[in-house]
Amino acid sequence: MPQRRTAAIILCIAVFSSLVTFVQRKAVWAVLSPELSLSAGAQPMVQVGGTAKYAVTVTNRGFGDGSSVSITHTLPSGFTYEPGSTRVEEGGELISSSDPYLEGQSLTWGPFTIPRAAGIFDNHFGIHTFVQDLCLESYVDFQLDKALQLVGLGGQVTQLVYPVTVSTQGPNPCWVHFVNAAYERNLVPILRLQGEWGGEYWIKPQPDSPGDYTSLAQAYMRVVEGLPRRDGHTLYIQVWNEPDLPVEWSNQPSASEYGSFFVDVAAAIYSIGDPRIQVLNGPLTPGNTSFVRQLVNVPGFAQSFDLWASHCYPLNHPPQYNIHDGTARYRQYTIDCYLLELQALATYGGRRGVKVMLTEAGYGLYDRTFRFEGYPAIDEDNRAKYMKRAFRDFWASWPEVVGVTPFELVDPYGTWPRWDWLYPGTDVPHAQFKAVKALPKPEPLEVIPSRLTISFRAVAAGSPGVYHSDVSATADGTTVPPLTGVAPVMVVDELHVGHFPLAARKGGAGLEAAPEPAREMDDLLSQLESTEPPAVPLPGTVVPLTRSEEPSEAPQVLESIEVGPDPQAIALDPLAQRAYVTLGNGDLAVVDTSA
Template sequence: MRIGIIVLAAVATIWLPAYSAFAANNPYGVHTFIQDIMSDGHIHTLLTWALSLTAPGGYVKQLMYPVGPNVTTINPQWVKFINGCYSRGLIPVIRLGTWMEGGNWVKPTQDAPGVYTTWANAIKNIVSQMPRNDNIPLYIEVLNECNNNAEWGGAANPTEYAQFFVQTSNAIRSLGDPRIKIMNCGLSPGGSYNNVQFVEACCNVPGFIDAFDVWACHPYPMYPPEINIHDGTAPMGAYTIDSYLAELQVLANHGRQNVKVIATETGYGLGDDGEDARSDRIMRAFRDYWSKWPEVLGICPYEFCDPFGGNDGLDWVDNSSGTTPEGLPTNAHGQYWAIYKLSKPGHTTGCISGKVTESIFGAPLSGAQVTLNPGSMTVTTDGAGNFMFPRLAPGTYSLTVTKANYSSGSANGINLSAEENEVRNFALTPTAGCNISGTVRDSVGGQPIQGVQVTLSPGNHTTTTDADGKYQFVGITPSTYTLSASKYSYYSFKSTEMTLQAGDSRTLDFWMGPGSPPPGVSMIGGTDFDSPLYGTTASGWVAEQGWGDHFYVDGSNRYSGVASQRIGPYNASNDMVWTITDYSAVTSGQRYRIEVWCKTSSGLSGKAKLIGNWFTNDMVSKGSFEGSPQLISNSNWTLLVARGVCPPMPESNNRGRLQVELRAEITAGFVWFDQAWCGVDNQTEDPLPSITHLTVTPQTLATRFNWANSTGAGCTGTKIVYRTDRYPLTASDGTLLADVSGNPGASAMYVHQNQTFGQRYYYGFFAHSAGGANLSRPQFATAVGSDFTKPTTPVVTDEGAYTWSPDTLSASWTSSDPESGITGYSYAIGTTKGGTNVVGWTDIGTVTSVTRSGLNLIPGTTYWFTVKSRNGAGMWSSLGYSDGIIAVKSCATIAEAKALADGIPVRLSGIVSAAGVFGDGVYLQQSDRSAGIKLEGSVSSLVEGQVVTVIGTLSTANGERKLTGVVVQ
């Protein structure tokens, strides 16, 4: 038991009337838990909250301990508690307990074999000192869950308990007080000793079948209330809100019929679906089932308020709560308010409540407006689709339900009486659809995955991802869906429930990691670590040692799915999360395997480990085993595997539990865990641990791999197998690339040469021992044939030294890239080398020439082409340049040219004259001899009378016009 001190807010004084006998049974109850801090203030506060919740006639369960031969005087606070119940009209249900030693509750000792007279009289003495009330019974529950070893001195024994119980019952009954009602200990549904078999064994003890007045039970449900034995909707052996019926059947078989029950423990935990779902289930359990079943006297859900905090998963009221003047808690969970609003026996008012769903698949609709008349009161449905109108005067009412993009609903003529809970449910038809889409990526390479089958349920909507990894469902019925995805060689994916309203569009991106879990069913839940996303600890796991935000469900890192469990450093340096199998899940002598994918950050100081711990059903440790490898530095996702044989557990019939522990013994850095598994290991050989610290370095048409060999003592090397369509899952499931020899734990390297550009390769790395035996589970990698070299610099050729076109330039070029090929060119034109002032950069595809028209070429200006090429890897070459081309003026006549200013290059045609005749040079004459001009330059080869075309620059010397720098075409 815990000892502690809390400070309660001041409470208001509530007038407490005297109560007469109750006209009708009130099944509503609570389970207070203040045995270690039973101050006057706590008694007053919790009973005040309880009365506000249950109304008079409700049940209040409370543990009182220790009792035994050495306890002769009742604790005065117990008396105050019981009187506090009476004064409020509440029915006390007192669980008596011994005390704890060595982690177990002490079992009563025998005076002689099968004789418990001393203990029976000691309990009778304490009960005799408990206050009684003529109108309110006092229920005594004799111990607790004695089918658990820890509740009976370390070894459950139904014969011993039944003998003790019969003698204790006889002793209490000898007081002659019918106001005292005796109950057995409520049994654990998953206890060390099967609860039904325990009852059977107890019934074989003389007197047991008549020793109790009311049967105590602990029907902890694993299903919503509509799944129950009464209605025939429960699977065989399921834990339901009425699983006590299996125990009652044993009693009936032994002649005890029509037994009444009080559930001294039960309830729904706070699951991933939140407060609204928990409130919905417990409210409907009370309203629709427990309150209607004739065998049920009272239901006391565990626990009302943990006075030390930290139990939000079960609490009804937070321990920080104050009290309003009306006697209500100021900080209660949703389930408190849902039950508070229900009408109870003795109320002068009634309640109308119900659920709004969509009509196709029955998913709850939140945000619907429900209006009650008369009164025009409107409430909004919660996340479970529920609405409630409490404290209504008896009368006739009507309801109207509306929600955007849905049909409306109504109900008329609702006749409501006092104490009554009228239920009206509505199913609205959507008038608009909804959409969901997303992208699926490979968690190792990051690339989109094509061909993933994606399914939405209900409705079995199915699609397949495209080349970009995208999927979409358009215009589907608004409902609550689960999305699942699968593709061979990848871990499958299943989302948490998503509620889509009419008109909604939802995006769900997720990742899939290569590989697959072992064959068989995993014995633990929460293996994907996907929820609650961005919370502290993944669903189904418990954080130990550390505190605060260094536990984190990280949506930015995952091996498969949408998140992983991240653990950061803390002072303890051995932080961990753990989960555990169900009771009797493991059998002595059987080998089991646990595994998990693990990633560590840079700067890690310490190690990441996987540990399995054996426990009996009573949580007595039976040893542990560690997995391998253990990551001690920065590492990508690596599979950790542990195997162990379940040890003998004779105290629990060689059946027990296996705890999976994910440990981060670190003082710096981070550790991530994902995709855990726990189950039977049927492998005939003993596989080596996987390789670690695998890195992938792309090179030009090659990929280099570096890794650390398996740490297994027999490791002799690593086989690398690859495929081009998917990941290889076994060493024979692909092409053997290499078998790299090496010692255990040693560094290793291999380069995959001669890859095809653009081809994706999928690799599996398998550590092995001599002869290729004891192959490890694969470590995965993926790479694409890459090119990290530039194309050759383009060689650019233009039309020559000159162009006489006024508006057109042309050029051609060549470039090559033997690795990935040329995928495109881009060119520019400028009046400087590399310039772009005439034509900016222009993509032209893979053609190797261009003629660009529409230009305004200025005679005398030099123009340059600049070209660059791009290869298949997207890399650009260096710039290639033409040698420049000069624009010239093409003149039809010499006279036209002579009219131009000096310095302008021109192109002329004519007849050579005076070549070699006069010493003053060569002339070009018009064909009709109407004009001529002197030529200077490369003209020595010209012959008199020759018809030529020349290019030169106009100038004037001594009043004579001439062309200088003449080039003959």
């Protein structure tokens, strides 16, 4: 609940957050560090004084950006860089064509930023952060760093942002920073968009006319449209909070009003047309099925959310007291109370198979509501055990649960001490923080690395031989293993190009002349460059093509060159670094020339 805060408190908290930043960032950036590696290749054969093509790739498989990355390619003795030949590409897009810095045989490009790898996660761990009334970038970073330590990569963070009114033109810069900072930590942001606080309650949204919230919905859309989005990241938008609670709706809760408001706001957000944005309803007080039944009577409500947001507070019931296992008498006060709401959605709204995001949950210290059932009051010790078991043994095993963000990490003003996971004004964790932090977190389902590739040309040496290069790179905060003796180029006195009859494979064992006219070797190579080269299992391995009785099952061989004695033909594709060889027995083989 927002209140007026004093400048002294703000100053103290800001100073504290700056003091702890250095220590905690060391732990956080160990998780979010880049993992850079190099690879290099070259055109395998070139004539004396001819032009050789090179390519160097920097790959980042880590979850932190590679910053201030400089790449150095040391050419072999006698080779010289061809000015104007550089192309630097990131994700297939040209980002630079500037020539490198030259020092002797060394060519250096940079500095560049190599974006972090993308990850696909299935992590149900989360936490509700609490920065809405101290929305300073340094304090946002403090809470998100602690959240990352607690929930791991791919975990969720729920955060209230307010006020959004009909005159709001876009997001507050601090809201933008929160979302970007969450993305940078591979956390999933869930923004709870809310209206104005009236001093005693949240002021309910005002319609243009009864049931019509078009103007306010456009303001919500402007806020969401102005928030950052990134490929590989989901942005969840929760529209309001507990509208069935008097204090959340001008002391006059109305399902028809909230339902109409939600439908209009959801439609406005969907009009942005970005599938990375997912809409959540305003979750209700735990298990309020009566309000759900009224909501689904509002036209369009049951079809207007992507996931169902819910709040489940078990009071002092342990996690094994739940609906799934049939052990709960008071089902509204369980860690899976959302099942009551899903049942109402299915029965009265026809919406089934809904995934759930628990944007609030947890245990308040000293709660003793159900002592008459024999359950002890909540203390530091049993709360830590309950939260550990809830995350590890229950929520993780229920497939409908996408994530759980317990309330709340820490209120910097000490308003909600019974719920804090950190002690206010300190970096000291409660027992539940330590217990959940210690749980193993899911590994990413897939890591999608980012790559930066530099290609260029160099004039070859004047003497025949095989020439190798060295490649190295530097970056802030990490070491990149160098490459030595790579990208071999064979320099020959003369490359002979002649006319040869085209040969094609028949269904039998051999090759025979094809009816197509003869053509220059260069024409054939350009045709090979435009086709996908066959895969080669192991570098340097000659792989005979398997014969097949059925032509449809045989690997496709477009053409080869007949030249006479064993080997009968050789065709080189320098860009793909492949040689196509007709063997003495008539088989066609593919050789990896990069080895």
